[in-house]
Amino acid sequence: MSKQVINISLDRESLEGEIALDGSKSISNRALIIQALTEMPKPIHHLSTSNDTKALQHILNSSGDVFDAGAAGTTFRFLTAYLAASGKSCTLTGSERMKQRPIGELVEALRTLGANITYLGEPGYPPLRFEPATLTKNSVLPIASHISSQFISALLLIAPTLPGGLTLQLGGEMVSRSYIELTLQVMQAYGVRYEWKDNEITVPHQSYQGKEFTVESDWSAASYYYSIAALSDSCRLQLHGLNEKSFQGDAVLPELYESFGVHTTYTSAGITLTKTSPLVPASFEHNFILCPDIAQTIAVTCAGLGTDGLFSGLQTLSIKETDRIAALKTELAKLNVSFTKMPPKFSPLTGEEFYLVSGKAAFPETVTFPTYEDHRMAMAFAPLAVLHPVRIEEPDVVRKSYPDFWLDLERLGFSVEKG
Numbered sequence: 001m002s003k004q005v006i007n008i009s010l011d012r013e014s015l016e017g018e019i020a021l022d023g024s025k026s027i028s029n030r031a032l033i034i035q036a037l038t039e040m041p042k043p044i045h046h047l048s049t050s051n052d053t054k055a056l057q058h059i060l061n062s063s064g065d066v067f068d069a070g071a072a073g074t075t076f077r078f079l080t081a082y083l084a085a086s087g088k089s090c091t092l093t094g095s096e097r098m099k100q101r102p103i104g105e106l107v108e109a110l111r112t113l114g115a116n117i118t119y120l121g122e123p124g125y126p127p128l129r130f131e132p133a134t135l136t137k138n139s140v141l142p143i144a145s146h147i148s149s150q151f152i153s154a155l156l157l158i159a160p161t162l163p164g165g166l167t168l169q170l171g172g173e174m175v176s177r178s179y180i181e182l183t184l185q186v187m188q189a190y191g192v193r194y195e196w197k198d199n200e201i202t203v204p205h206q207s208y209q210g211k212e213f214t215v216e217s218d219w220s221a222a223s224y225y226y227s228i229a230a231l232s233d234s235c236r237l238q239l240h241g242l243n244e245k246s247f248q249g250d251a252v253l254p255e256l257y258e259s260f261g262v263h264t265t266y267t268s269a270g271i272t273l274t275k276t277s278p279l280v281p282a283s284f285e286h287n288f289i290l291c292p293d294i295a296q297t298i299a300v301t302c303a304g305l306g307t308d309g310l311f312s313g314l315q316t317l318s319i320k321e322t323d324r325i326a327a328l329k330t331e332l333a334k335l336n337v338s339f340t341k342m343p344p345k346f347s348p349l350t351g352e353e354f355y356l357v358s359g360k361a362a363f364p365e366t367v368t369f370p371t372y373e374d375h376r377m378a379m380a381f382a383p384l385a386v387l388h389p390v391r392i393e394e395p396d397v398v399r400k401s402y403p404d405f406w407l408d409l410e411r412l413g414f415s416v417e418k419g
């Protein structure tokens with residue numbers, strides 16, 4: 001079957017417009033699990049329309065015994081804990097890529113609590129089979145925190161429902177801590193108490209309170225507009241539904257893009273991004289350990305502008321929807337931009353692994369970016385259309401987190417055509 005491709009271009013100098021962003025997929029998925037664990041569930045407003053959230057909603061509402069989470073990591077990981085605690089007999093599977101994404105630490109932790117889970121394929125990886133069991137064996141649980149924070153979030157979400165509550169002892173160098181904090185904030189919004197001291201998080205046994213809940217817009221989705229703004233000479237973009245006090249780790253974007261000349265103001269409706277004149281910083285440096293999902297966006301911004309980008313904290317990128325390190329390296333090379341792991345002696349901070357984005361995008365007349373079944377590859381490379389027309393393969397991949405992405409680009413004046 002031939003690949004779907006779209007051509008994206010822009011024929012104006014200055015960009016202006018308004019985007020009503022979808023609800024955060026991370027917050028939506030937390031709220032849905034909590035809603036399913038609540039005795040008197042109440043509505044969730046501004047729920048994400050992403051495939052990942054729809055998959056979770058569908059599985060939570062279905063009565064079958066084989067569930068497919070597709071490519072959705074949070075959906076798969078959160079359901080692993082939820083189903084283990086549900087006492088059901090069922091199978092949870094996912095996409096071919098999901099079968100390569102680790103789940104072993106979470107399964108081991110749930111087994112320690114008493115869960116009956118078996119691997120149907122390779123040990124440590126999906127698919128999983130669940131048999132009825134009660135999770136009453138332990139209430140203190142060591143869990144590795146250096147692979148995915150989603151394991152910890154999954155356990156925290158079911159923690160209040162366990163008879164003895166749960167104390168998690170986090171081991172190893174923690175990744176994506178902001179997402180653990182996000183989980184606890186959403187739990188707190190549903191009336192749950194917790195304590196986080198040093199490396200121990202304790203959640204006593206208690207009930208989630210049925211409450212109406214409104215999901216904040218998705219800061220990760222906002223990143224693509226920051227990149228568009230940074231790549232344009234001047235622009236004014238309004239993004240709805242984002243708050244100054246956000247618990248999403250990607251809400252660090254205003255600070256990061258200030259150095260690219262993109263200024264953020266907060267309004268009652270959300271945020272306004274303005275850029276008034278061209279600016280190319282010589283270099284940009286950031287550790288992405290708290291905000292891994294915006295690393296691709298900013299790598300492409302740096303490439304488009306010719307800013308040297310020094311990126312650390314990327315250790316989780318290779319186990320996401322694709323190996324994002326390899327995909328970035330291959331696709332940036334088409335623009336004559338290198339994305340290189342630096343030798344340790346280069347690292348200004350001891351022991352940190354750095355990648356360097358180096359070079360200014362040189363566009364061949366036609367350039368096509370494959371998307372590696374990764375929504376963020378499609379959305380991170382699309383903003384380059386501010387500089388030069390680009391072709392994106394398999395554009396529907398954006399449905400994973402942001403189904404209206406191409407429509408929203410058209411709303412801003414981009415031409416998005418099948419080609």
Ligand SMILES: O=C(O)C1=C[C@@H](OP(=O)(O)O)[C@@H](O)[C@H](O)C1
Pocket residue numbers: 025026027074147148149150153175176179292293316
């Ligand atoms: O809990 C969440 O909602 C997420 C946690 C992060 O994953 P890791 O903890 O695996 O880095 C992030 O990359 C993912 O997109 C969403």
Ligand SMILES: C=C(OP(=O)(O)O)C(=O)O
Pocket residue numbers: 071072073074075293320321376401
């Ligand atoms: C990594 C991501 O999602 P997940 O792990 O939930 O598949 C993402 O949305 O970038």
